[in-house]
Every structure is written in structure tokens, then in C-alpha cells.
Amino acid sequence: MALDISELSDRKKLILKAIVEAHIKLGEPVGSKYLMQEANIGYSSATIRNEMAELEDLGYLEQPHTSAGRIPSEMGYRFYVDTLVTQYDATTREASELKKMLSFKMSEIDKILENATKVASAITNYTALSLRPRPSSITMKRYEAVYIDAHSYIIIMIASGVDSVKTRNVKLPYEVTPELISALSTVLNKNLLGLSINDINISVIMNMERELEEQSAKEQKLCAELISVTIKSIYETMNELGSEIKFEGVNRLLEYPEYKNLDKLQKMISTIENKEDIIRAVSTIDQSDDETKIFIGSENMVKIMDDSTLIYKNLKLNGKTIGAIGIIGPCRMDYSKVLATIDQLSEEINRLSDIRALPNANNEESDK
Amino acid sequence: MALDISELSDRKKLILKAIVEAHIKLGEPVGSKYLMQEANIGYSSATIRNEMAELEDLGYLEQPHTSAGRIPSEMGYRFYVDTLVTQYDATTREASELKKMLSFKMSEIDKILENATKVASAITNYTALSLRPRPSSITMKRYEAVYIDAHSYIIIMIASGVDSVKTRNVKLPYEVTPELISALSTVLNKNLLGLSINDINISVIMNMERELEEQSAKEQKLCAELISVTIKSIYETMNELGSEIKFEGVNRLLEYPEYKNLDKLQKMISTIENKEDIIRAVSTIDQSDDETKIFIGSENMVKIMDDSTLIYKNLKLNGKTIGAIGIIGPCRMDYSKVLATIDQLSEEINRLSDIRALPNANNEESDK
DNA sequence: TTTTAGCACTCTTTTTGTTAGATTGCTAAA
DNA sequence: TTTAGCAATCTAACAAAAAGAGTGCTAAAA
Secondary structure, eight states: OOOOGGGSOHHHHHHHHHHHHHHHHHOSOBOHHHHHHHSOOOSOHHHHHHHHHHHHHHTSEEOSSTTSOBEEOHHHHHHIIIIIOOOOOOOHHHHHHHHHHHHTTOOSHHHHHHHHHHHHHHHHOSEEEEEOOOGGGOOEEEEEEEEEETTEEEEEEEESSSOOEEEEEEEOSSOOOHHHHHHHHHHHHHHHTTOOTTTOOHHHHHHHHHHHHHHHOOOHHHHHHHHHHHHHHHHHHHHHHTTOEEEEOGGGGGGSGGGOSHHHHHHHHHHHHHOHHHHHHHHTSOTTOOSEEEEETTTTSOGGGTTEEEEEEEEEETTEEEEEEEEEEESSOOHHHHHHHHHHHHHHHHHHHHHHHSOOSOEEEOOO | OOOOGGGSOHHHHHHHHHHHHHHHHHSSOBOHHHHHHHSOOOSOHHHHHHHHHHHHHHTSEEOSSTTSOBEEOHHHHHHIIIIIOOOOOOOHHHHHHHHHHHHTTOOSHHHHHHHHHHHHHHHHOSEEEEEOOOGGGOOEEEEEEEEEETTEEEEEEEESSSOOEEEEEEEOSSOOOHHHHHHHHHHHHHHHTTOOTTTOOHHHHHHHHHHHHHHHOOOHHHHHHHHHHHHHHHHHHHHHHTSOEEEEOGGGGGGSGGGTSHHHHHHHHHHHHHOHHHHHHHHTSOTTOOSEEEEETTTTSOGGGTTEEEEEEEEEETTEEEEEEEEEEESSOOHHHHHHHHHHHHHHHHHHHHHHHSOOSOEEEOOO
């Protein structure tokens, strides 16, 4: 099955491309007669038939049943996107609309991702998703511990690069004072700024315990415990921050006949609702990778998502990966349009940095 | 059509009840023969037939077509839940499981609601939803303003009753100092504690402006603007806090034949995805109401949700409404089970207050 | 008077059969 | 090497028939 691309003649490529595009357009198996008449292939249906038979032997096409036309196999789609897809030419109208939709009152990372997802889903008419950056790449640029009462305080964390603010409520089985919490603030900022989840090791923690002890003049055990629960909270927050996934336009799935099969739809919606599977699938992708990734059908994807394609790209802002955006739909997807939309979106977001630099009077929410 | 309940003979009630329950179980129209054999009604099918014909005349039953059995009309369901439903006797096993699932490491309101929704969906096998309390009933017990840089600061708000913490990032077109932001903190806490969204009026705002001016010794215009954007953020946060709605188990919809109709399913999923419609529908319910509300079919519900039932109940913790929980499913719903589950859940949550009172070592996240 | 058995009638669902249409693969001719 | 033509295969669509379910009504039984 592992055949060189060079094995395909130009005519085979032409025919394969025509079949994939016709199938994307119509959603039905395409036959030799249709190809001869509608696609501009200068051969008779018999010739096309022969080529199709060979393409099927090679694994690029499939035949649902004897008297049906051919549909592309996963391998066929893969070949199509890898070599044949002609870049979709986003019309100027669409591009400017996209820019308008995106630039609307945004600055905070969650907002950008949310909006990008909405725009992507609206323009492509497929289900879109967004992901936060991986936990390992998240660092904080500021910590703040706020005393609530003798048995609880709040940690506020501001993530670097993006203005995302997270808070966490910590309850304690022992008593603390406002002074101790304030000292905790100082220690956190002194020791943890810029550290990622992997950088926070025992020696860092030990050091923090010692410093808190010195600063607060409280007993060693109390300080150790306070640092311990605090670190645990920070750890959990960083993890969560790195695995948020959001969907937009789930209902659009229903517009495509491939999900009219309720079993498939059921599985797809479960996958979307549970999220973990998709997060795991996407976690294999290098975060600094600038390429648009395409997973067709069963290609190392979540097993449940056979027959579906995920197109996925990391988003950068000021050179830093702030997350990723993806589109999910049937294998029979308008690849050129989706690819163009995703590329353009990521470009526009990159360009947003200029807007962000300007101070402005909009208040932006930080959490939701 | 507006007939007294007293008009129904006991036998009619018996038969109506049997029909509703059989239809809930089977999902199909039920006929006289089935009732005679399976339900324990001591009459012949002919007698049952006569009664059924009369129940149909009275509006309690419907006949999809001549040779089909009867299905309950909305009015039939309504009568069933109002008078006939025998309280589902949650087995001890189920009850204890429920308690176990609920009590797991919870204290923060979001967690409680999220968990309750999951449990409700899992036990009933329908789609569950949760809502936050209405904006008008939300007050804050603490404000904290944290200086970030000359052009931005963060407001932290802690909602009363529940430990829900919200933060908001505010960007400014003019410069501020740490001292000014600290003064802002003081002013906020002095003036806004315990005030709901409706209580914050012009005179409160004017007073805050004056106090901030005195405290910070900054120029009047700057103080006025700072108060203004801050109030705007607080206002938005309170509003958001009061209209959060979350769903769990959407995929379960697909298990019921009434949603096999893709059109209906499509509408339902859109409704769920857009949320506003449901929020609006539920907003009509008195928040202090302790009753379990049942909306069957077209009864003053979102128009899109014809053929579906929403069961809905406010949740209280320490006597205060902390939100609400609901179940959505087909009209043909296992009412007794759903009602029992919801009632039991709300009771268990009420009882959680005891657990909450104890200090404990768990840290609980506050935002997500 | 109330209940029930029986039966004709209606409508749906399932089955079966038939036909028309689509598409292929193969063969033989161009 | 390409193409025309044709038999073979399969599906989709339609129609007709049969089976099944349930009712309403009538007349007999309790």
C-alpha cells in the first residue's frame, strides 16, 4: 500500500482530484460518466473507468457497492490535501469581514480564542474548536495572595503573554493571619515568576518554605503546609489553563449527511462533550509547529472519529503560541476553504498584536 | 376543555395512569389489548376501549392514526404529573450513591452545580442543566482591586453566600498609580458591599467618586472615570454571574426516539447551544420558589421546545438560593424518577451546609 | 345498566415483486 | 493506447399485496 507519489500519472492525479472535488461538492459517489461530462477531462468514460479501477487497486478510491461510483478513501483524501489541493482564494469580501469580526473589542486571550472559534465555524460552516496552550508552556507573570478569613485565602495568578487571570480559593484546616498571606505573596512572586509547571521542583519549594519562614516569623510546620497547598493549587491551575477546549457550532454537524447516521452522530457528540479524547489527540502535536495539521479519518486520531477530519493550527501572538484552533467535519470537507480560513485567521490574529499595543478604554473581562 | 379533575372517575384515572406509564416505558402508542394484559386493570379490552375513547374526547389522550393505540396529550401528561404520579421510591442504594457522588470534595458553588448536573444526568439518563442565581439577587461580600501596570488593574469580586470569585481585567486609556488603585479598593468595599445590581444607583456612584477623590487626592476627572469603568465591569460581572447555564449529557438526547427526527434534534441542539432561550424561559420562575416546576411541551416554554419537557428546581444552601437545576427530555419522560432525583439532589445539597461549615484541608478551585 | 365478546373496518407496517437507472468490467474494434 | 458497446450487477423507487394492530360498534351476557 505504501506507494510513491511518483507512481501516479498526471492523468490519474487529474482524475483523482476531480473525484475528490466532485465528492466534496455532491456528497455522493461519482461515476465515470459524470466525470467525463462535468469535469474537464479529455477522455472517454471508458478510459476514466479504467483509471478509476487502477486508482481503486492502488487504494485511493473505494466503491460502496458494485453499481455505485467511487468515493475517495482516506488515503485518497490524504493524497488530495498533500499534493492536489489548490489553495482556496478567499475573496476580499470574506477576508475583510473576517478581519472585522476578529478585531472587535478584543485583547484578552480567552476572548480571542472564543471569537476565532466563532468566526471559523461561521465561515466554514463546520464545527470549530479552540484549545489553550499546553500546561508545560504556561508561566505566570504575577501572583497575588489575598486574605479572606482565618481559614481561607485566594490566589490570583496572571499568566504571561496573555492577560489571562485565574483565581483559586484555598481553604485551610489551620489558622493564618493577613500578614502571613501577604508574606506568601512576596515569596510566590520572588520564586515562581516565569517558571513553568516543570520548573517547579523540590528545591524551589524548599527555598520558598525557608523564605516564608524568615519573612513571616511563623513556625516551620505552618509555613511548609501553606506552601504545599498553595503549590498544589498553582499546579492544578496551570494544568487547567493548559487544557481548556471549547466548541462552537456543534449543531452544524447535523447539516452533513454523514452524521445523519445517528450512531455516528451519537459518538461524535459524546466525543465533543467529553473533550479528553480530543485533548489527548491534539497533545501529540508540537506546539511550536507553525504548519496546519490535517488528520483524516483514522489517522492517529481518536478512534471514535473515524470518518471525520480534524484540521488544526497553532495560533501565535507576538511570536508566542497562545493556543490553537481547529475545525471538525466529515472527511468530505471543503479542504481548500477550511485551510484558507484557518490560515487567514491565524494571520489576522498575529496581526492583532499591533492593536493590542495601543492603550484603549475598553474593559475586558478576564474570566468567565 | 377546561374540565374539573373530579369529572374523571377512578377507573378513568387508573387507565390514564396506566397509559402514561406504559407510554413512558415503551415509547409507543398503547392499545386496549396491551393494557388489559400487562397493566392490572380488571376490565376487558372493550371496556378499556370505551374509556379510552372518552378520555380522548376529554382531551387527555391522542391517537396518532386510526389503527394506532393512544398516547397521552400534553394535558394528559399534565394531569398525570399533577395528580397521578406516585413518588418514585429511590432505592437506598441509589440514594447513598447520590450522596457519595455529591459530597465529593465540594464547597464552591460552581463545583456544586456542576457536580449536581452530572449526577442528575447520570441517574436519570436525560440531559441536565444548571443555572446560577439571577443577577438581581447577587451581592458581593468583598472587593479587591489589584494594580497591574499604569494602564491596567484587576478587580476581584467575591460573591456572598457562595465562595465564587470573579476577576476582571480593566484597561485604562490614562495612567493610574498603585496608591489610587488601593484607594479604589477601600472605596469599593465601603460602598458596595451587600448591594445588588439594582441597588447601585447614581447617588451611590457619586458618593464613591467623592470618596475616591478625598482618599487619593487625585483630580476629580480621573476619579470619576475610574469609578465609571469599574462600576461598568462590576455590573457586567454580576450580570454574567447570574446567567451562567451549563449542560451535561447532551448526547443522551439521542437515545430517545423522539429526537431521531433530525429536524427536532437540530432545533434542540441549537437551543442548547445558544442558551439565551432557555435562560429567558426559566427567568419567569420565582427564585425563592421551593416547588419543582414542570413545563410540559408548549406550556409557556421556548417555542422550539415543543414536544419536550423541562423539569426545574431551585437549589438552596443555608436557606439561600444558589442556583437551579433542571432536566430536559421528551414529554414522555420518567416523571417519577426525575422528580425523585431532583428532589433528592436538592435535599442533599441543602444538607451539604453542615459539611461546608467544617474547616477542611481541601483546596477548591474558584473559577474555571 | 354495565360489561364483554365478536366482528367489520381502517390504517400502518412489512413484505414481495417489478422496473428503471446507474455504473462497472470486459471485449473487441478503432 | 483509446474508445465504443454491451452484458452483468446492484440500488433505488415504486406498486401491490399481505399481515398486523387497534378501534368502534353491535348485540349478547351479567
